[in-house]
Structure formats: C-alpha cells, structure tokens
C-alpha cells in the first residue's frame with residue numbers, strides 16, 4: 217500500500233520536480249490540442265460540428281488552465297506567462313498535438329480522438345493515484361472528457377464506414393497519426409519516480425491501455441493499424457515539429473506586442 | 480395603411496384572400512404569434528425567409544472576423560471568452576437556419592445561396608478585423624447594435640423567429656459584457672493600446688452607423704414588415720437607441736467619435752450625426768466591400784472541403800448501424 221500525499225507541499229524535491237514535469241506534459245498537450253481545435257471555429261464541415269469542436273476546445277483549454285494553475289502553486293510561472301511567454305524548446309507537448317491539420321477534418325477528428333483516449337486514460341490513472349490534490353482534479357476533469365470520447369467513438373465509425381472517400385481519408389489520417397500518437401507515451405526520466413510514489417503508472421503501461429481501447433474502435437470503424445509502426449518521440453524532450461513554432465508565433469502575437477500590457 | 484396581397488401568389492380567390500388576411504392581421508393586432516402551421520400571406524413568408532436568411536448568414540459570416548483572432552488572443556481568459564463567443568455566433572446561425580426551415584426554406588439551399596453570393600449578410604461583416612482591438616470594438620459596439628435590433632425583432636409576430644431571438648439575445652448580453660470589459664481594460668492601458676483602440680473605432684464607426692440600415696426616408700422594405708408586426712421600430716429609431724445607449728459610454732472612456740457633426744439635440748433628445756454614405760452601404764452589401772469576396776470564398780471553401788463529411792454522414796445514416804465499442808468508465 218502506497219502512502220497518499222495529501223498536499224502539493226508534502227513532496228520531497230525530486231518527486232516534486234517529477235510531478236512538475238508530468239503537469240507540464242498534461243497542460244501543454246491540453247492547450248495545444250485546444251488551440252488546434254479552435255482553428256476550426258467558423259470553418260467546420262457542418263454547423264453542429266463547428267459548435268462541438270469549439271466547445272471541446274474550450275474544455276481542453278480549461279483543463280490546461282487548471283494544470284498550469286497547479287504548476288503555479290508549485291512555484292512555476294502563472295498560467296498566462298507559461299503559455300504566452302515560453303519559448304519553443306521549453307514546451308513538452310507530444311508531437312501529435314502540434315502537427316498542423318488546419319484544413320484536414322479527418323486528421324483533426326482522428327487526432328482529437330487519439331488525444332482524448334490518452335487524456336482519459338491518464339486522468340483515470342491519476343484519479344487513483346497517491347497525490348491527493350491531483351487525484352481530485354483528475355476526477356473532476358475526467359467527467360468532462362466523457363463527452364469528448366463519445367464524440368470520437370460516434371464519428372470515427374461514421375466516417376470510417378460512410379463512403380469510400382471518407383474511409384480512405386480516415387485511413388490515411390490513422391496511418392499518418394498513429395506513430396505520433398504512440399509518441400504521446402514517450403518515456404521520461406520522471407516516470408520511475410512517479411510510479412514508485414504511486415502518482416501515475418509508467419508511460420508504456422498507459423500506452424498498452426490506450427492501444428487496446430483505440431484499436432477496438434478503429435476495428436469497428438473498418439480502419440486498420442499497422443502493428444509494426446514505431447513511435448515518433450521528441451516532444452517530451454522539447455524537440456518539436458516545425459508546426460509548433462508557427463503555432464506559438466500565432467498564439468503569442470498580441471501578447472508579444474507588450475508583455476506587461478493587460479488586454 | 481392596408482397592404483394588398485396577391486391572390487395568384489397566395490393561390491386563393493380575391494375574396495378568400497381578403498377573408499384570410501383579415502383574420503391574420505387581426506391576430507397580429509392582438510399580439511398573437513404566427514406559427515408555422517398557420518395560414519400566412521406568401522408575401523409575409525417571403526419577407527421573413529429573406530430576413531431570417533440574411534440574419535443567419537450574418538451570424539455565420541460574423542464568426543469570421545473575430546474567429547480569425549482566436550489563435551492570437553493574448554491570455555487564457557480572452558482566448559476562452561472569444562472562442563465561446565464565436566461558438567455562440569455559429570450556434571445563432573444554426574438556430575436561425577432552423578427558424579427559416581419552419582417557413583419552408585432549406586438549410587442546404589440557404590448556404591448555397593450564401594456561397595454563390597446570391598444572398599446577403601450584414602454590412603459590418605464585409606470589413607476586415609485588422610488588429611486585436613478590433614475584436615473589442617466588434618464585441619462591444621456591433622453586438623451592442625445587434626442587441627438593439629434583435630431585442631426589438633424578438634417581439635415580432637412570427638413565433639419561431641421570435642423565440643430564437645429571445646435565446647440569441649440572452650447570449651448576446653454576455654458578448655456585450657465581454658466586449659465592454661475588453662474595451663474598458665484597453666482604454667485604461669498604455670498609450671499604444673489606447674491608440675490601437677481609437678484606430679479600431681475610427682475604422683469601424685462608419686460601418687456601425689450603417690448597421691441598422693438605410694435612413695427611413697429611403698428604406699424600401701419597412702412598410703410591410705411594420706404592418707405585419709415583424710419589425711417594431713424603424714431603422715432610424717434603432718440607430719437613435721444605439722446612440723443614446725453607447726455614445727455617453729464611449730465619451731466616458733475617452734474615446735473620440737470620428738464624426739464632427741455628432742451632437743445631442745437638447746430640444747428633441749435625438750442625436751444628430753453625419754448621414755452615412757448609403758451608396759457605400761448599398762455597394763458593400765451587394766458584395767463590393769473590402770473583404771466581401773474573402774468572406775464568401777472562405778464560407779465556400781469550408782462548405783466544399785466539408786462535402787465528403789456530409790456525404791459520409793448521409794451514407795452512414797442509411798448504412799447498418801455501426802457496432803459501438805464498449806466505453807471505459
């Protein structure tokens with residue numbers, strides 16, 4: 217039985233820094249996928265999906281904000297500074313969320329689903345974890361993720377089986393994204409400590425759960441996964457696809473006019 | 480004044496027309512709502528479809544100038560509030576297309592008419608949002624002007640439109656608050672921020688003054704809409720209400736309103752202003768505005784690139800139901 221850690225301030229330095237590392241990964245993934253989702257606002261294939269994507273993007277941004285807030289409580293910069301003033305190599309989001317898919321609905325939908333399954337699995341694990349404040353937060357956030365998962369599990373089969381064209385587009389999105397999706401579970405130096413402290417299982421354990429769930433849905437959608445694909449890593453270590461630089465330039469554009477100004 | 484309706488258009492004899500019209504106008508006079516299954520003159524149906532269609536188009540095109548700035552919003556708070564606002568506007572389009580469908584129009588056709596340039600949208604969305612402070616001015620003053628119009632229209636005689644507008648106005652109140660709060664924050668900011676805000680106002684003021692439509696002396700659609708309880712105030716009355724509500728607040732914030740003739744007539748309580756350039760208005764709403772072509776092209780691209788999704792959706796509806804995976808809880 218692993219002892220629970222009741223407050224953020226009960227951690228010794230090495231565990232604290234591992235938790236900080238974990239929170240940055242959670243927060244960075246969430247804000248970037250939220251940003252990507254919001255790029256569809258006003259452009260989605262049908263109005264209902266325009267609204268759904270905007271609404272899910274807000275949830276993701278909201279989740280990011282609460283993770284950054286927890287980081288702030290741990291002595292890191294405040295949420296706005298973290299998002300609007302951080303440089304490219306300081307980000308630790310997975311490459312999958314950074315890739316631009318602005319005009320590709322299949323890519324956006326599959327990517328969002330891959331992310332949502334990963335996020336839900338992490339939240340489920342954290343909710344059972346030993347770090348009480350994070351477990352409480354995870355329980356709250358995972359209830360909001362349910363709708364996102366439902367959205368994906370409804371749409372992936374629809375478009376996977378809809379028409380020949382939609383099937384092809386979805387298959388090619390899966391083929392492109394799958395290695396990057398596996399990259400969401402890039403091992404980090406924090407993993408072992410987090411596992412030993414009972415905060416969170418190791419990344420490869422989470423990946424197994426993710427693959428089982430995703431492959432089940434893809435199969436139901438007649439979409440295939442090449443079992444030999446190897447993961448694309450780098451994001452967790454600050455090595456990003458070039459699309460992230462463009463995204464940050466966009467995101468920090470107004471902020472950079474005057475970092476001290478209030479808008 | 481009595482409006483004559485065309486028996487041929489209404490597929491009735493002249494006498495029947497008069498009888499039906501009397502009942503119809505009687506109900507409107509009593510303040511009853513007209514519902515989709517009720518008899519209504521074809522002229523009323525056409526005017527309403529035109530009006531709701533233009534309104535829906537305006538919501539969806541109105542999402543574009545602000546939507547463009549979502550990726551650039553400079554804080555969590557602004558990013559999420561702007562996203563929520565633009566999402567609402569798309570939701571308004573959806574509500575309105577649905578209201579128009581109750582009159583027999585199809586969403587597909589309405590969207591196609593928008594992207595072929597056949598149907599119109601509000602003059603203000605033919606102009607570009609060039610800098611961040613534009614979204615503050617838009618959310619405050621354009622949503623503010625829209626609330627004046629939509630609150631009035633929400634008391635109109637057609638039930639589904641009236642109810643859609645009640646809900647829209649409820650959400651618009653949040654947009655106005657969000658816009659005002661942004662304007663106030665920026666107006667209290669640095670010199671550079673205040674200059675940006677003033678620049679935004681300078682560019683948006685002329686289109687905003689045209690927002691409620693041509694002056695009463697030249698407006699051609701008004702009579703029938705007023706008679707049948709669709710439109711309860713004239714364009715000029717709405718413009719006056721907007722000025723009464725917003726000019727004092729703008730002056731309080733230290734903004735300069737770019738109209739040398741703008742002043743309150745103490746005797747009548749009305750604002751006097753330079754008559755907007757109605758030729759420009761006409762040119763703009765007919766597709767001759769600075770970004771008219773871009774707006775339509777953007778909607779067209781979104782529509783065309785989304786075609787495969789809509790086709791797959793239609794096919795999926797007729798396919799065997801897809802086995803749903805078990806969800807982990």
Ligand SMILES: [Fe+2]
Nearest residue numbers: 538567568571
């Ligand atoms: Fe609206």
Ligand SMILES: [Fe+2]
Nearest residue numbers: 568622651654
């Ligand atoms: Fe609005």
